[in-house]
Amino acid sequence: MDGACAGDPSRKMKRVALITYAGLLDGGESERLVLPYLAAAGVEASIVDWSAACDFTQFNLVILRTCWDYHLRGTEFTGWLQRTAQTVPMLNDVETVLWNRNKFYLRELQALGIRIAPTVFVRGSEAIQAEEWRQIRSWKKIVVKPAVSATAHKTWPFESATLPSGDELKNKMQGEPFLVQQFIPEIETQGEISFIYIDGAYSHAVLKRPAAGDFRVQKDFGGSAESFVPSAAQIEQAQAIAAAVKHVGDSLYCRIDAVEKDGKLVLMEVELIEPELFLGLGDGAAERFAIAIVRRM
Ligand SMILES: Nc1ncnc2c1ncn2[C@@H]1O[C@H](COP(=O)(O)OP(=O)(O)O)[C@@H](O)[C@H]1O
Ligand SMILES: [Mg+2]
Known part of the structure; x- marks a missing residue:
C-alpha cells in the first residue's frame, strides 16, 4: 500500500x-x-x-x-x-464531475443566458454545418480544443486563413468531440480572472496572464497568477454565473474563469473537478477551505 x-x-x-x-x-x-x-x-x-x-x-x-x-x-x-x-x-460529487468533464456544458450555460465565447460545438461523428463554417470563418483568429481537456492540452490557435478543413480538425482531435471558439484577445492583453468559490460562496480572485508570445495562461506554459481584487461589477457578474449554475452552490469548491471584454465578463470555464484554488493568494482562504472541509465531514 x-x-x-x-x-x-x-x-x-x-x-x-x-x-x-x-x-x-x-x-x-x-x-x-x-x-x-x-x-x-x-x-x-x-x-x-x-x-x-x-x-x-x-x-x-x-x-x-x-x-x-x-x-x-x-x-x-x-x-x-x-x-x-x-x-x-x-x-x-461524481455527478458534478461527470457533468463538468465535457466542455459541452458551456452550451447549456449559454442557453441560460450566460455569455460565453462564440463557440461551435462539434461531436466527433458529426460534420460542421455550412452555417457554422460561415460563423467560424467570420472570426479572425480561432481556438480549437477538445471537449474533454485540461491544462490547455491539445488547445490550438489558428488564423482564419490557415484554418484546417473539417476532416483535418477531426483527425487532429482523434474523433473526439471538440470546440471551435473565437479567439478572445483580451486573454493575452488583460488576462483571465479566476473567481474561487468555497462552499458556494465567493472567496477570492486571481488574475492569470500568459507569458509573452503565448496565449495559454497556465503555469506549465510560463503563465503567471497574481492576487486580484475584482471590481464590484465583476463580482456581481461572477455571482450571477454562480447563481445560475446549481453545481456552484452545491460544491465544496469551484473556480469560475472569465475574461472581461467590452466591460462584461465572458465565461471561459466553470471548473468543478480539479482547479488550482490559489489558496495562498487569498486572505484567509486556506483556513476557509479547511473549515468548509470539516463542516462536510
Ligand atoms: N477562446 C479563447 N481565446 C483565447 N484564449 C483561449 C481561448 N480558449 C482557451 N484559451 C487559452 O487556452 C487555455 C486553456 O483553455 P481552457 O478553455 O481554459 O481549457 P482547460 O483549462 O481545460 O485546458 C486558457 O486558459 C486560455 O489561456
Ligand atoms: Mg482553463
Missing part, C-alpha cells in the same frame, strides 16, 4: 484524502497550506495519488484536488471515480 495512503487507526482521528496524481505526489501548494488548519481541527489529511493501490474506505471523505492527469486517463479515472464514490463520500 502507498505510504501516503496508510494511516494509523489507533489515533481514531477523522481522516480525509486529498487526491493528487503521480506527477505531483506531495500535492499542490494550496493543499499543503490547508494541512495545518485541518490538523488543528483534529482531522488527519493524506495526499494520495488516485491511481495508487489504496483502500479509500479508511477515509471519512475523499476530496479531488490535483488529479491533473484525469483527462489523459479518461476511462480509468471515471472508473476509479465511480467505484470509489460507492464506498466513501467524495467531493466534488
Whole structure:
C-alpha cells in the first residue's frame, strides 16, 4: 500500500484524502497550506495519488484536488471515480464531475443566458454545418480544443486563413468531440480572472496572464497568477454565473474563469473537478477551505 495512503487507526482521528496524481505526489501548494488548519481541527489529511493501490474506505471523505492527469486517463479515472464514490463520500460529487468533464456544458450555460465565447460545438461523428463554417470563418483568429481537456492540452490557435478543413480538425482531435471558439484577445492583453468559490460562496480572485508570445495562461506554459481584487461589477457578474449554475452552490469548491471584454465578463470555464484554488493568494482562504472541509465531514 502507498505510504501516503496508510494511516494509523489507533489515533481514531477523522481522516480525509486529498487526491493528487503521480506527477505531483506531495500535492499542490494550496493543499499543503490547508494541512495545518485541518490538523488543528483534529482531522488527519493524506495526499494520495488516485491511481495508487489504496483502500479509500479508511477515509471519512475523499476530496479531488490535483488529479491533473484525469483527462489523459479518461476511462480509468471515471472508473476509479465511480467505484470509489460507492464506498466513501467524495467531493466534488461524481455527478458534478461527470457533468463538468465535457466542455459541452458551456452550451447549456449559454442557453441560460450566460455569455460565453462564440463557440461551435462539434461531436466527433458529426460534420460542421455550412452555417457554422460561415460563423467560424467570420472570426479572425480561432481556438480549437477538445471537449474533454485540461491544462490547455491539445488547445490550438489558428488564423482564419490557415484554418484546417473539417476532416483535418477531426483527425487532429482523434474523433473526439471538440470546440471551435473565437479567439478572445483580451486573454493575452488583460488576462483571465479566476473567481474561487468555497462552499458556494465567493472567496477570492486571481488574475492569470500568459507569458509573452503565448496565449495559454497556465503555469506549465510560463503563465503567471497574481492576487486580484475584482471590481464590484465583476463580482456581481461572477455571482450571477454562480447563481445560475446549481453545481456552484452545491460544491465544496469551484473556480469560475472569465475574461472581461467590452466591460462584461465572458465565461471561459466553470471548473468543478480539479482547479488550482490559489489558496495562498487569498486572505484567509486556506483556513476557509479547511473549515468548509470539516463542516462536510
Ligand atoms: N477562446 C479563447 N481565446 C483565447 N484564449 C483561449 C481561448 N480558449 C482557451 N484559451 C487559452 O487556452 C487555455 C486553456 O483553455 P481552457 O478553455 O481554459 O481549457 P482547460 O483549462 O481545460 O485546458 C486558457 O486558459 C486560455 O489561456
Ligand atoms: Mg482553463
